[in-house]
Amino acid sequence: MSTAPLLEVTDLVVEVDNGKRILPVLDGVTFSVDAGRTLGLVGESGCGKSMTALAIMGLLPQGFRVKSGDIKLDGKSLLSMGPDALRKLRGSVMSMVFQEPMTSLNPVFTVGDQIGEALRLHEHLNAADARTRAIEMLRAVQIPAPEERVDNYPHQLSGGMRQRVMIAMALACRPRLLICDEPTTALDVTVQAQIFSLLETLQKEMGTSIILITHDLGAVAEMADDVAVLYAGKRAEAGPVATILDNPSHPYTRGLMSCTPRLRLGSAALTPGHTLAEVRGMVPPLGQFEAGCRFSPRCPMADAHCHAAPPPDVHLGASQTVLCWKVTQEQAA
Amino acid sequence: MTNLKQPLVFLAQSVGLALAVVVLNFLLIQLAPGDPVSVIVGEMGGASEEVIAQMRAAYGLDKSVLEQLLIYVSKVAVGDLGYSYYHNSPVLQLIMQRLPATVLLALSALTLAVVLGTLVGVLSARKPHGLLSSFVTVVSLIGYAAPVFWTGLMLLLLFSAIWPIFPTSGMVQMRAPKGFMYYVDVAHHLVLPAVTLASIYIASYSRLSRTSMIDVLSQDYIRTARAKGLPEGKVVYKHGLRNGLIPVVTMVGLQFGQLFAGATLVETVFNWPGLGRLAFESILRRDYPTILGILLMTSILVMVANALTDLAYRLVDPRIRSKRA
Amino acid sequence: MSVVSMDKSPSVAEPAVVLASKPQNPQVEALLLFLRNGTAALGLSMMAIIVVMCLIGPGLYGIDPYAIVNVPFAPPGTPGALFGTDFLGRDILAGVLIGGRPTLIVGCVAAAMTIGIGVLIGCMAGYFGGWIDRALMKFTEFFQVLPALLLAMVIVSIFEASLLTITLAIGIVGWPQAARLTRAEFLRIRDLEYVRATRTAGARDFYLIFNTILPGALPPIIVASALTTGGSILFESGLSFLGLGDPNMMSWGVMIGQNRNYLLEAWWTVSIPGIAIFLTVLAISLIGDGINDALNPRMRKR
Numbered sequence: 002m003s004t005a006p007l008l009e010v011t012d013l014v015v016e017v018d019n020g021k022r023i024l025p026v027l028d029g030v031t032f033s034v035d036a037g038r039t040l041g042l043v044g045e046s047g048c049g050k051s052m053t054a055l056a057i058m059g060l061l062p063q064g065f066r067v068k069s070g071d072i073k074l075d076g077k078s079l080l081s082m083g084p085d086a087l088r089k090l091r092g093s094v095m096s097m098v099f100q101e102p103m104t105s106l107n108p109v110f111t112v113g114d115q116i117g118e119a120l121r122l123h124e125h126l127n128a129a130d131a132r133t134r135a136i137e138m139l140r141a142v143q144i145p146a147p148e149e150r151v152d153n154y155p156h157q158l159s160g161g162m163r164q165r166v167m168i169a170m171a172l173a174c175r176p177r178l179l180i181c182d183e184p185t186t187a188l189d190v191t192v193q194a195q196i197f198s199l200l201e202t203l204q205k206e207m208g209t210s211i212i213l214i215t216h217d218l219g220a221v222a223e224m225a226d227d228v229a230v231l232y233a234g235k236r237a238e239a240g241p242v243a244t245i246l247d248n249p250s251h252p253y254t255r256g257l258m259s260c261t262p263r264l265r266l267g268s269a270a271l272t273p274g275h276t277l278a279e280v281r282g283m284v285p286p287l288g289q290f291e292a293g294c295r296f297s298p299r300c301p302m303a304d305a306h307c308h309a310a311p312p313p314d315v316h317l318g319a320s321q322t323v324l325c326w327k328v329t330q331e332q333a334a
Numbered sequence: 335m336t337n338l339k340q341p342l343v344f345l346a347q348s349v350g351l352a353l354a355v356v357v358l359n360f361l362l363i364q365l366a367p368g369d370p371v372s373v374i375v376g377e378m379g380g381a382s383e384e385v386i387a388q389m390r391a392a393y394g395l396d397k398s399v400l401e402q403l404l405i406y407v408s409k410v411a412v413g414d415l416g417y418s419y420y421h422n423s424p425v426l427q428l429i430m431q432r433l434p435a436t437v438l439l440a441l442s443a444l445t446l447a448v449v450l451g452t453l454v455g456v457l458s459a460r461k462p463h464g465l466l467s468s469f470v471t472v473v474s475l476i477g478y479a480a481p482v483f484w485t486g487l488m489l490l491l492l493f494s495a496i497w498p499i500f501p502t503s504g505m506v507q508m509r510a511p512k513g514f515m516y517y518v519d520v521a522h523h524l525v526l527p528a529v530t531l532a533s534i535y536i537a538s539y540s541r542l543s544r545t546s547m548i549d550v551l552s553q554d555y556i557r558t559a560r561a562k563g564l565p566e567g568k569v570v571y572k573h574g575l576r577n578g579l580i581p582v583v584t585m586v587g588l589q590f591g592q593l594f595a596g597a598t599l600v601e602t603v604f605n606w607p608g609l610g611r612l613a614f615e616s617i618l619r620r621d622y623p624t625i626l627g628i629l630l631m632t633s634i635l636v637m638v639a640n641a642l643t644d645l646a647y648r649l650v651d652p653r654i655r656s657k658r659a
Numbered sequence: 660m661s662v663v664s665m666d667k668s669p670s671v672a673e674p675a676v677v678l679a680s681k682p683q684n685p686q687v688e689a690l691l692l693f694l695r696n697g698t699a700a701l702g703l704s705m706m707a708i709i710v711v712m713c714l715i716g717p718g719l720y721g722i723d724p725y726a727i728v729n730v731p732f733a734p735p736g737t738p739g740a741l742f743g744t745d746f747l748g749r750d751i752l753a754g755v756l757i758g759g760r761p762t763l764i765v766g767c768v769a770a771a772m773t774i775g776i777g778v779l780i781g782c783m784a785g786y787f788g789g790w791i792d793r794a795l796m797k798f799t800e801f802f803q804v805l806p807a808l809l810l811a812m813v814i815v816s817i818f819e820a821s822l823l824t825i826t827l828a829i830g831i832v833g834w835p836q837a838a839r840l841t842r843a844e845f846l847r848i849r850d851l852e853y854v855r856a857t858r859t860a861g862a863r864d865f866y867l868i869f870n871t872i873l874p875g876a877l878p879p880i881i882v883a884s885a886l887t888t889g890g891s892i893l894f895e896s897g898l899s900f901l902g903l904g905d906p907n908m909m910s911w912g913v914m915i916g917q918n919r920n921y922l923l924e925a926w927w928t929v930s931i932p933g934i935a936i937f938l939t940v941l942a943i944s945l946i947g948d949g950i951n952d953a954l955n956p957r958m959r960k961r
Contacts, residue, residue, distance in 0.1 A: 060560055092563030099561075104554040109576045109652055119562045154652040170562070347797075354801050366817050475948075479889065479941035481896050484915060484933035487922055491930075495923045502923075588803075595808030599897050603919070613809055614901055617816045625813055632806040640804070 005076060006033035007210045008057070008178055013070035015049075015056055015234075017287065024288040026052050026065065030236050032229040034178070039204065039211040041221030041242065043257065044231035047284040050214045051100075053231070054180045057212075058097055059087040074178065093123040095178040096171035100186055102163035106155035112139070112166045113151035119173050138169035142199060161192035165199070172203060179204075180212045185220070197224055218257050222246055230254050233284055233295040236314075240321035250323045252300050294326060302327055348637050353407070355633045359626045360406050364399065366622050371395060415630065416623035420616070425627035429609065433631070435505055436608030439600070440593050442524055443531035444586070450532070451539025452582060456575060458540070459547030470540050477537025482596050486530040486603035493526060500526045503605035527604040531596050535589065542585055547578040580651050587643030590636045699949020705942035709935075713763060716756035724753035724909050732925040743927045745918050751928060754914050755935050761910040762899075762936070765826050766892035772830030773891065774884050777837020778873075784838070785845025786868050796842070799835045807832040808897060815903045822905050829894050833887065840883055844876035851875075878954040885947030889940040896936050911936045 015027040027049045034040045042050050055061050057072055059079060072079045074095065079087060096119075099105040107115060116138055117131030126134065132151065139147035142165040155163055164184060171179055181200065185193035197220065204211055213224055221228050221242060229239040230253060238251040249255045282299040285291070294312050297303040304326075312326045371389045375381045381389075390396050397405070409416075415425040458467040494502040501507070505523050510516060550556065551574055559573040560566075598610030605611070609628055616624040648654055722728060727748040728740070735743040735751075742751035784795040811828035818824045848854060849872060857871045898904055899912025900919075911932040918928035 058561055060557060088563050088565065090563070091561055097561045099554060099558060101554050105558045107555040107559065107573050107577070109650065110573075111652075118564070122563060156653050167558070170558075351797075351801055351804055355805065358805075362813060362817065475941060475944060476937075478944055480937045481893050481900070481912075481915075481933065481940075483897060483900050484929070484936065487915070487919055487929050488933070491922055491926055591803060591806050594806045595897075598808055598812075599900070602901060613812065617812050617901075617903065620816065625809075625816075629806065629809055629813065632809060633804045636804045636806065 007036045007075060008034040008212075009071075009073040010053070010057070011071045011073075013053065013056060013072065014068040015052055015061065015065060016068050017065045019064060022288070025290075026234055026287065027056070028234045029070070030229075030231065030234070032227075032236065032239055034210045034212060034227070036177070036210055037204070037208045038226040039213055039224055041218075041225035041228040042212055042214045042231065043216065043218060043221055043228060044237075045216055045257075045284050047233075047286070048231040049234040050231055051182055054097060054182050054212065054214055057178075057180065058091060058095065059084070060091075060097075089123070092119040092171075092176070093174040094176055095180070096174070096176045097180040097182065098164070098167045098171045098184050100183040102160050102167055102187060105167055106163055108155055111152050111154055112158070116151075116166065116170045116173050119170060123174050134173065135169075138173050139166070141172075141203065142166070142169045143195075144169075161188050161195070164188060164192075164196060168196070168199065168203070172207065172209070175207050176209060178210050178212070180214070182214045183216070184213075186215075193220075200224070216257075218246070218260075230257070233290055235295055235324060236322075237296065237325070238321070238323045240317075244318070244321050248317075248321070250317055250321065250328050251296075251325050252302055252327070253296050294324075296325075306330075344641070348641070351637060352630075352634060355630055356407055356410050357403070359410075359630055360403050362626060362629075363406075363622060366620075410630070415627035418616075418621055418624045420619050420621045421624070425623050428612065428624060429627055429631050432607060432609045432612045435606060436594070436597055436601070436610060438520075439524065439527055439531060439606060439608055440597050442528040443596075443600075444535070444589075444593060446528055447532040447535035447539050448582065448586060451536045452543040452575075452579070454536075455540040455543030456547050456570065456578065459544045459551060459578075460570065467544070470544055474537035474541040477533050477535075480533070482530060482534050483599040483603050485533050486527070486600055489526050489530055490603070505607055527600050527606050530603070531593070531600045534596055535593075539582060539585070543578060543582055546581045547574060550574050550578045553577070576650065580647070583643060583647050583650055587640050587647070590639040590643075591632075594632050594636070696949045696952050698945050699953070702942045702945025702947075702949055705938060706946060709759065709939050709942060710763070712756060713759035717753065720753055720756055722750045722753040724749060724757045726750075732921070732928075734925070735927050735931075742931050743925070745914070745928045746921050746925070751914075751931055754909050755911070755932055758909045758911045758914055758932060759935060759939070761822060761905060761908045762892055762895055762912065762939070765822060765829070765895040766888055769826045769829035769833065769891040769895070770884060770888040772826065773833035773887050774837050774880065776830065777834035777839075778841045778880060780834070781838040781841025781843075782845060782868050782873065785842040786849060786864070786872065788846075788849075792842070795838075799838050802832065803835045805832070808894070811894070811898060812901070812903055815898060820898075820903055820905055822908070825895060825898060825904065828898075829891050833891065833894070837880070837883055837887065840879060841876060844879060845872055848872050848875045882947055882951045882954065885943055885950060889943040889947070892936065892940055892943070 010030060010032050013027050013030040014025070016023050016025050030049070030053055032040060032042075042053060044050050052061070052065065055065075056067055057074075057079065061067070067080055074090070079090070082090075106112070113132055113135045116135040117126070117128070120126045120131045120134050121128070136147045136151050139150055144150050144162060144165055150158070150162075155166070158166065164187075168184070179200075184200075185196050188196065200211065200213075201224065203209070211224075213220065215221060225242050227240065228242050228245050230237045230245075230251065232253050238245060238249070238254045245254065246258070249258055281301075285295070285298070291297050291308065293306075293308045293310050294300070294303065297307040300307065307326050312324050312329060315323050315325070315329050315332060317323055317328065317332075371386060375386060375389075387396075395402070413426055415429070417423075418425050418428055421428055454466070454470055458464065458470045461467060490502060493500045501523050506516070506519050511519055551570070556569060556573060559569045564573070594610065597608060598613055600606065601608045601610035602614050609632065613625060613628045616622075616628070717724070728750050729737065729744045729748050731744060731746050731748040733740050733744040733748070735741065737743060740750050740752070742755065744750055745754070780795050780799065784792040784799075810832050811825075814828040814831065815824050854867065854871055858867060862871065895904070895910070896912035896915075899910045900916040902913075902916055904910055904913050914932040915929050918925070922929050
């Protein structure tokens with residue numbers, strides 16, 4: 002792993018102007034994704050996962066803006082790029098699969114048109130070639146009878162099929178980075194497994210790096226090589242999946258793990274006494290973060306120190322980073 | 335089979351509707367003061383009892399109401415809408431003479447309203463709090479509140495009297511030019527009436543398309559289109575507009591009936607030689623065969639227009655296509 | 660456990676703090692919102708001025724609108740004729756003041772009729788469904804196919820023009836929109852939980868329609884009523900303009916219709932009554948917008 006990572010997000014700060022005041026959305030988020038690897042971006046709703054993804058794509062909604070930090074793709078800063086240059090990267094070098102397959106496809110165009118559109122735009126294919134490639138892509142995402150499905154409209158497909166179409170659309174130009182924002186949340190459990198194995202197969206074939214946004218650590222354990230846990234716009238913990246799952250050091254990560262039935266056994270065995278049945282409370286709304294550690298109101302271990310000042314990043318071993326006073330104190334001791 | 339069954343059902347329903355209009359027409363004739371014979375007799379300046387009885391028999395007025403209805407329906411079915419004593423001409427022929435002018439006016443106004451209204455609506459939807467948006471809101475309020483005949487008169491005052499760039503009335507000059515210049519002349523005469531008639535609808539289309547586009551542009555598939563790297567223009571005008579147009583098409587269908595009402599007033603203001611003015615003149619002269627003929631003809635036109643809208647609706651929205659077909 | 664929840668990006672429009680307001684009477688709340696609304700206030704005050712002027716204006720002004728009081732075509736500002744005179748030499752201001760009466764009366768009564776017929780038919784179609792719905796909707800479609808103004812013209816000309824026939828004609832041709840709207844609302848509300856609960860409790864159809872479902876369907880109907888009133892006023896003006904109004908009554912539409920041939924010589928004879936119609940309909944649609952905003956607070960952000 003001596004080569005530079007494909008994507009580097011450094012100290013990303015995103016804020017939103019809601020007309021009355023400016024609220025922080027992301028506060029110093031840092032992570033990187035190596036070529037051909039998968040990063041799991043984990044956290045509850047409202048932690049800023051989707052906003053991170055949209056910031057990378059340059060698709061932040063109105064009112065949101067990147068205040069500081071940097072996003073580098075292949076060594077080039079996306080933030081200093083003009084809007085047109087960034088647009089040309091979207092759909093070709095980096096692309097995204099959204100959460101809601103039911104509403105993310107345009108109801109008035111056939112799936113073939115929608116898959117072919119990116120190809121015609123970025124690779125300047127003509128209509129016939131784009132259609133052929135669209136059929137190939139549908140076959141690649143394992144949709145039966147792709148020659149017929151290519152002329153279907155989204156409403157004629159099931160949710161799982163639509164998400165496959167979304168993936169086909171996103172991968173049509175063989176992007177180097179694919180961001181999947183909760184790609185299976187809206188789907189049946191059985192379909193979830195199929196979609197994940199499909200993503201893995203296609204990743205191997207194309208060498209695409211994937212950012213998998215999810216609240217499900219189980220999915221991360223299956224799919225990802227690295228993981229970054231976000232809480233209230235801050236990166237709580239990051240490192241290789243094996244390390245983090247073996248040794249979750251942030252109380253929030255442990256909380257998430259204990260909520261994931263498939264992982265509970267292992268983590269409970271490894272960290273006896275630290276097991277949490279659940280994470281009490283909710284992610285605070287924007288602009289109502291604690292002055293100290295943002296997780297402290299919900300943290301079972303929080304003390305006066307945690308409430309008073311924000312913790313610094315601490316490195317554990319070679320690759321793990323944690324944002325927690327308790328870990329800092331343990332290390333100092 | 336479904337492909338054949340559906341148009342047939344539609345056709346049957348349309349014929350049923352048309353029949354209902356014919357029956358209504360007949361009832362209105364029964365209600366109208368005086369029968370055709372007394373009208374003719376009035377114009378002849380009187381006639382003997384015997385002649386009157388003969389004429390009544392010739393018109394079938396001595397038969398029962400039900401028989402008369404059947405006779406009326408069968409006449410209408412073969413295109414006999416009656417005879418206008420005032421114009422001394424079959425009603426159908428009269429209507430056919432006037433129809434093109436009304437269709438020209440109505441379609442020009444509708445096109446103008448839909449194109450301009452949608453354009454303004456889409457532009458303002460891209461900046462919902464911008465200046466253009468406020469402008470659309472104000473203009474649509476004005477367009478709705480001003481009576482169309484008054485708008486027409488004010489435009490006449492402004493653009494035919496104060497700044498005379500358009501003719502005051504009619505469809506062509508007194509001495510109509512020949513060839514290509516004839517069409518130019520008609521177009522010149524068409525501007526003010528078409529703008530007047532469109533003024534009622536520009537407002538409602540811009541408002542509707544603005545709301546619809548604001549809604550559409552916040553949809554997930556618009557984000558998908560952007561994520562694909564499409565330029566903003568394609569995002570808005572291809573992915574957005576195709577969806578944003580659906581309610582506009584629905585509205586076009588609902589407004590055809592009103593469009594003819596507006597045309598009546600506008601034709602009267604500008605002396606436009608169309609069906610609307612014919613209807614107005616016939617009402618003043620109590621020329622009932624003509625009025626009822628126009629009523630039937632406009633109803634049929636509205637039905638045809640609705641069918642065309644339905645077709646357009648299917649073209650724009652594939653979900654409807656597969657649900658109904 | 661809050662982990663397993665659907666991820667939604669934080670929306671900007673939503674306030675950060677959820678106001679813990681006590682659930683007030685929704686009608687009172689809507690009324691307060693309506694009164695506090697700027698557009699509504701403007702519309703209401705305009706309407707109040709117009710109504711007061713039509714009621715007491717003619718008495719205060721004291722000039723007979725039908726009498727020839729000056730030379731024909733006296734321009735506005737002529738002593739004794741503030742808004743000028745028409746082609747006969749009648750006072751325009753006196754005409755405008757009295758001419759609002761038939762317009763407003765016909766507009767309001769016809770709108771009430773339109774909404775009444777429409778709501779009744781819409782209720783029946785939406786509540787009972789099945790063949791009743793199909794039959795009523797065919798009936799509605801029939802009236803939508805007929806050109807409204809033409810039919811009203813025919814009705815008025817067959818039964819001698821008077822305030823009553825004009826009102827009836829507008830009511831008869833105008834109701835289909837209200838019917839469709841009410842039906843759509845009924846279809847939406849018919850199967851909601853609280854209606855099912857009332858039905859299960861053994862309520863009769865009549866009670867369900869008018870006491871359970873109709874109140875829920877009212878907000879859009881109220882907004883439509885405002886628009887319908889404006890529309891009826893325009894309709895009445897149109898008929899009067901064509902000379903099909905009550906021949907014995909001065910109304911705004913009649914004034915425009917009678918003077919329109921002299922437009923180019925005496926613009927004020929046509930412009931001023933038109934402005935009166937315009938302001939009245941504008942006031943009503945502003946009120947309508949205000950009601951709409953008050954009843955759908957969420958839509959205000961648009």
